[in-house]
Amino acid sequence: MSGNFNIDMPDDLRKLPITSLQDLCEELRTFLIDHVASHGGHFSSSLGVVELTVALHYVFNTPDDKLVWDVGHQAYPHKLLTGRKSRFHSNRQLGGISGFPSREESEFDAFGTGHSSTSISAILGMACAAKYRGDHTRQHIAVIGDGAMTAGMAFEALNNAGYEQPNMLVILNDNNRSIDANTGALQDYLTELTTGKHYNALKSHIRNVLSTDAWPMEVVRKLQKAVKGGLLRYSNLFEALNIRYFGPVDGHDLKKLIHVLEKLKQIPGPKLLHCVTTKGKGFAPAMTDHAKWHAPRKFNKITGASLDTEPSGNTSFTFQTVFGNTLSDLARSNPRIIAVTPAMLSGSALTKMKQEMPARVFDVGITEQHAVTFSAGLAADGMIPFCTIYSTFLQRGYDQLIHDVALQNLDVVFCIDRAGVVGQDGPTHHGAFDIAFLRCIPNIKGAAPMDLEDFRHLLYTAQASQGTGPFAIRYPKGVGASPTIPGAYRKLEIGKGRKIRSGEDIAILSLGPVGQYAIDACVALEAYHLNIAHYDLRFFKPLDEALLHEVFQHYSTVITIEDGCITGGVGSAVMEFMAVYGYRATIKRLGLPDTFAAQGTPQQLHALYGYDSAALISLILQLATQTKCIQEILQ
Numbered sequence: 001m002s003g004n005f006n007i008d009m010p011d012d013l014r015k016l017p018i019t020s021l022q023d024l025c026e027e028l029r030t031f032l033i034d035h036v037a038s039h040g041g042h043f044s045s046s047l048g049v050v051e052l053t054v055a056l057h058y059v060f061n062t063p064d065d066k067l068v069w070d071v072g073h074q075a076y077p078h079k080l081l082t083g084r085k086s087r088f089h090s091n092r093q094l095g096g097i098s099g100f101p102s103r104e105e106s107e108f109d110a111f112g113t114g115h116s117s118t119s120i121s122a123i124l125g126m127a128c129a130a131k132y133r134g135d136h137t138r139q140h141i142a143v144i145g146d147g148a149m150t151a152g153m154a155f156e157a158l159n160n161a162g163y164e165q166p167n168m169l170v171i172l173n174d175n176n177r178s179i180d181a182n183t184g185a186l187q188d189y190l191t192e193l194t195t196g197k198h199y200n201a202l203k204s205h206i207r208n209v210l211s212t213d214a215w216p217m218e219v220v221r222k223l224q225k226a227v228k229g230g231l232l233r234y235s236n237l238f239e240a241l242n243i244r245y246f247g248p249v250d251g252h253d254l255k256k257l258i259h260v261l262e263k264l265k266q267i268p269g270p271k272l273l274h275c276v277t278t279k280g281k282g283f284a285p286a287m288t289d290h291a292k293w294h295a296p297r298k299f300n301k302i303t304g305a306s307l308d309t310e311p312s313g314n315t316s317f318t319f320q321t322v323f324g325n326t327l328s329d330l331a332r333s334n335p336r337i338i339a340v341t342p343a344m345l346s347g348s349a350l351t352k353m354k355q356e357m358p359a360r361v362f363d364v365g366i367t368e369q370h371a372v373t374f375s376a377g378l379a380a381d382g383m384i385p386f387c388t389i390y391s392t393f394l395q396r397g398y399d400q401l402i403h404d405v406a407l408q409n410l411d412v413v414f415c416i417d418r419a420g421v422v423g424q425d426g427p428t429h430h431g432a433f434d435i436a437f438l439r440c441i442p443n444i445k446g447a448a449p450m451d452l453e454d455f456r457h458l459l460y461t462a463q464a465s466q467g468t469g470p471f472a473i474r475y476p477k478g479v480g481a482s483p484t485i486p487g488a489y490r491k492l493e494i495g496k497g498r499k500i501r502s503g504e505d506i507a508i509l510s511l512g513p514v515g516q517y518a519i520d521a522c523v524a525l526e527a528y529h530l531n532i533a534h535y536d537l538r539f540f541k542p543l544d545e546a547l548l549h550e551v552f553q554h555y556s557t558v559i560t561i562e563d564g565c566i567t568g569g570v571g572s573a574v575m576e577f578m579a580v581y582g583y584r585a586t587i588k589r590l591g592l593p594d595t596f597a598a599q600g601t602p603q604q605l606h607a608l609y610g611y612d613s614a615a616l617i618s619l620i621l622q623l624a625t626q627t628k629c630i631q632e633i634l635q
């Protein structure tokens with residue numbers, strides 16, 4: 001297969017005879033494999049929905065009919081069939097198309113996604129808007145995976161849909177996988193629905209009872225009808241919520257899918273089609289090692305071997321590896337330590353700990369709110385939960401963090417992974433806001449290690465500081481500095497930063513790994529005879545006030561740098577400190593501006609938003625020119 005299909009738009013697709021659609025599916029798969037092999041990106045989820053995507057655009061009148069993809073990481077075939085094939089080479093790149101559906105990008109993307117389990121709510125909103133307007137013909141479809149279905153939000157929406165009864169179709173794309181194994185009772189229930197073992201056994205048992213001569217024929221018929229209706233209704237979760245359940249159907253049987261979708265189009269009210277697919281379909285390695293192929297980096301499309309040459313491909317010295325190793329190590333000597341992850345087991349480097357101590361690692365599904373309150377419950381009963389959540393997904397658990405953890409001053413350790421810009425996942429996934437949204441919560445302590453060594457000490461400190469309430473540690477994806485061989489742990493003083501170097505006139509206050517940019521900049525500026533001071537704040541809450549008094553008593557120009565939003569960030573905290581104590585100084589805050597940050601590599605984004613070492617150097621040269629007469633040095 002060439003992967004050079006001639007379809008640009010669903011209108012072209014709808015002109016094709018049904019018999020040629022399977023060829024199109026193979027061409028789409030070839031295109032996807034070629035693309036992800038040479039660029040990286042989300043992979044196996046898209047491979048699994050090729051037939052479903054073709055069938056949906058064939059049967060429904062998109063974009064007039066509304067189609068929402070949950071999470072949106074499986075929407076590559078949808079993008080390819082809706083006018084973005086020629087731009088697909090720029091997928092996830094700086095300035096390129098988004099890896100997720102985006103309303104800005106295309107009218108075919110009825111709703112922007114990236115975070116999971118929003119699709120049923122969004123499509124229900126659209127379906128109710130249509131109903132309100134008296135439009136009873138438009139179709140509304142949400143495609144949601146079995147993993148995304150585990151979230152409370154999906155159930156909140158089903159509950160509401162069963163009550164409102166608008167015209168909508170939920171397609172449950174059940175590939176029996178999340179990124180890692182899909183955990184939880186729902187998965188067993190879905191398997192039960194696909195195999196139908198218990199339902200069929202119960203049905204035949206009742207049939208046997210009714211088939212004895214003891215029952216008059218008329219009674220038997222009535223009972224059979226009532227039992228069938230009742231069985232389906234009360235043995236099926238979705239039917240019990242007033243949502244008609246159809247399936248399971250083989251999601252790779254294109255003809256069958258088209259036939260079923262055509263029929264469902266005619267049925268009013270909320271419906272759910274249970275569609276069974278294979279994640280990674282068409283690329284053998286992806287059908288077995290699921291976690292690895294969820295979103296691979298570049299690879300050899302024949303052998304599947306990784307072609308990753310980027311430094312972040314070196315996993316030995318990443319924050320994630322250090323996190324997984326350190327937590328396992330601490331847990332070996334502290335039996336109260338428990339790890340909690342909402343469906344990011346491998347992403348958060350907890351796989352090894354789960355293998356070694358299965359009872360002490362809880363993968364609770366895509367349930368960030370629950371993960372936080374579940375951790376609060378563990379802490380309330382004397383455990384030390386390390387609630388490990390990506391910064392962007394912790395946004396989901398904000399009320400739980402305030403109401404269930406902080407207000408009760410419970411000892412939950414929040415390990416906030418993917419803090420700062422995450423790279424190519426873009427604005428839906430950047431960990432931009434956590435400093436700002438945590439800093440205003442009473443009782444919480446918040447830290448960000450500058451390097452891997454400090455990270456280990458902070459993890460140790462968190463579990464050794466029981467009785468002091470919630471403790472948050474934020475860290476980015478990827479390689480960190482000072483990858484020394486683990487030695488003894490050090491208990492750090494909470495709320496204490498450190499001086500990295502002294503200087504004259506200008507001081508940099510850094511938080512987190514961007515402190516390395518400050519180190520590099522200070523060294524580079526020596527060539528200009530500029531001696532710049534540098535302090536690593538380490539904690540964004542509580543602030544190290546003694547350190548700040550020292551800084552503002554000695555330096556007239558202060559630069560703060562952080563990998564997070566400037567508004568409400570640590571630089572803003574420093575300005576609040578100045579206001580409280582009446583300090584006057586020139587202050588420049590570096591970090592993310594008041595906009596949703598673009599997609600691109602973290603290095604590109606740090607440069608774009610002016611907080612890498614080059615930006616620091618040029619800012620300091622500019623400030624030094626104003627404060628000191630260094631023109632002659634610059635010449």
Ligand SMILES: Cc1ncc(C[n+]2csc(CCOP(=O)(O)OP(=O)(O)O)c2C)c(N)n1
Pocket residue numbers: 044045071073074114115116144145146147148149175177178179279342343344366368393396
């Ligand atoms: C709120 C939220 N939490 C976690 C994630 C990370 N995440 C992205 S895809 C995914 C698995 C989704 O599984 P499923 O819905 O079954 O889709 P599949 O990958 O199997 O196609 C997870 C956990 C997310 N995008 N949003």
Ligand SMILES: CC(=O)[C@@H](O)[C@H](O)COP(=O)(O)O
Pocket residue numbers: 071073114294295347418422425477
């Ligand atoms: C779509 C989604 O939310 C995840 O697949 C996410 O892209 C994973 O990010 P990492 O690759 O950083 O774990």
Ligand SMILES: [Mg+2]
Pocket residue numbers: 145146147173174175176177178
């Ligand atoms: Mg799945």
